[in-house]
Amino acid sequence: MKKTLTTTLLLATALTACSTAAKPEPAPVAKKQETGAVAWAPCTDLTGPDGKPLKDASLECGKLPVPLDYAKPDGEKLDLALIRIKATGDRLGSLVFNFGGPGGSGVDTLGLASKAFASLGTRYDLVSFDPRGVDRSSGVKCGDLNKFASVSPQSADFERMMKEFAKACAAESGKILPHVGTANAAEDLDRIRIAVGDEKLNYFGLSYGTQLGAVYATKHPKNVGRFVLDAALDPSVSFKERAVTQAKGFKQAFDAFAKDCVAQTCDLGATPAAVQKDLQIFLKALDEKPVKVGDRELTGGLAQTGVIASLYSKMSWPVLEQAVAAAKKGNGEALLSMADLYTGRRPDGTYNTMMTSLQAINCVDSPERPTDADIADVKKATLAVNPMMENGGLSVICRYWPVHGTNDDAKRVDATGSAPIVVVGGKGDPATPYEWAPRLAASLKTGVMLTYEGEGHGAYLSGSSCVTRAIDTYLLNGTLPQKNATCPAT
Structure with a gap:
């Protein structure tokens, strides 16, 4: 998962x-x-x-x-x-x-x-x-994760970057x-x-x-x-079912967060619908113009990761409100920190193998190697249930994975x-x-x-x-x- x-x-x-x-x-x-x-x-x-x-x-x-x-x-x-x-x-x-x-x-x-x-x-x-x-x-290593972690699934470069990512994994951890x-x-x-x-x-x-x-x-x-x-x-579950079901789950969690936020005087909008709409606009704007955080940038992809990370626990909802509100005012430090925790980025700028190991295990656990049509279908299906999570899920990276997936053992x-x-x-x-x-x-x-x-x-x-x-x-x-x-x- x-x-x-x-x-x-x-x-x-x-x-x-x-x-x-x-x-x-x-x-x-x-x-x-x-x-x-x-x-x-x-x-x-x-x-x-x-x-x-x-x-x-x-x-x-x-x-x-x-x-x-x-x-x-x-x-x-x-x-x-x-x-x-x-x-x-x-x-x-x-x-x-x-x-x-x-x-x-x-x-x-x-x-x-x-x-x-x-x-x-x-x-x-x-x-x-x-x-x-x-x-x-023997943690899986896949090159410089700083350039891969910041790419939004909605970016035009996403598939190309995932192909590069898979190639780097093969080069460093092929055995x-x-x-x-x-x-x-x-x-x-x-x-x-x-x-x-x-x-x-x-x-x-x-x-x-x-x-x-x-x-x-x-x-x-x-x-x-x-x-x-x-x-x-x-x-x-198939890659498509996993992506769509999770998109529904995170939409449900975000709706619950937005409703709770508005009930307590929310800095992100006057209604739950406004909270979602404003956040979508903000994430898209970050793809075009990231917010500077020291010598780094808060991109739309990293901001989306920070939002998703905070939806795992109701205890982090107040932190999410504060982090997004601050980022909209030009201070992206908290939201970037939330994304870093999720992706395994350490304070010294290095990464643990969380994101690389995740892809490696998921792709070897399944024989699915989706086509262009399959990926487009998953993107369309996730967008239909959650506008903030339009993506091809595991299907994009596993399409380029350098080793075959197993049969039904996993x-x-x-x-x-x-x-x-x-x-x-x-x-x-x-x-x-x-x-x-x-x-x-x-x-x-x-x-x-x-x-x-x-x-x-x-x-x-x-x-x-x-x-x-x-x-x-x-x-x-x-x-x-x-x-x-x-x-x-x-």
Whole structure:
């Protein structure tokens, strides 16, 4: 799924665990000794949002060698980067996280947002990792991202730039590109399970992490422990369906933001319709005349990215209003900073591999290589539902991708024989719209649905005590949510 939950995680506060009553699932079995495959040591390369070294004695990092090509298990290896926070109480085992993307760094995200999962850390070692092709795990590199990140999807140069981008990826990361897909990452998850000494994998996947977890459960149903898949993605969707459904989701989120903004005296317009119209005009004007921000420029593409980033969480709506209002007056610093957080641009001007890894994983996960007509069709369809998101989605970049996509290994989901898997969907989720959650639960065959009625990408981090209670109770005590359980909006 497009975009990790890092933005939401940074805004989230620590959530409190509670309990409910229902039939509990058996406790996960934790071995007393680890296999020794990971040599844990203090983390040395973590940084905070300000770019300064992040020092936290509770954080441990390590590496796990896995096959580059699982068809050649004894061949060349790559090192997966891992992070761990040891359980503070009576340990049940490890709980492995993937925070989304695809392409998000689990090492960085858990390091920055560990307090959001503190209740789970009382019984579990909290573990995350940079998936293959991401940052410290042979991260995909594609040249100078500064020139690619600023291009608007509506720009006449967009397709040409995406072609250059794909060529740069092949030149710098050709060896890793065929091996970064979700099917291989699922095998890596099983290697992690073995390395931390657990008989069953206990897993918390958010956004794209739900696809990774679903593929793992399909490949290794008997190894599924306690699984939560929050902000569910339906892996079976085509590029067009994904683009159109997300365009609808972000339109719904923007409409909710505009309505809320106007209700509180909005600096962006007197009515929700005026807010949208004025913003569209402003974004188009930025393409013609960007706003200077130091030695950089806030282009229409970067401004649009900043707006989209802020729609992931209701908590960032006030920041969005202030940032757009300031940019319209000539100060684009806040909106540019929001775009930088989304694209993984660091304070020193370098980038993590979020955007490059995302494209690499998505394109290898699908055999779709769209034609001119296909791309035009997607653009027309997205424009019809959301005037601010007219684009070809993944179809543009994957058209030029230097390696073939896989067959259905990353799309076929059927976890028959696994333990129950809790699938969470939010009615106001813009990035992984609600309709995908029940579809994923049904495809799994073992899915148990939990619905959140509120806004935001990711229900656990929404601030809903109902959602937190249901998920914590399941992961800590094994008590599943009631059938078709629903939590109200906060």
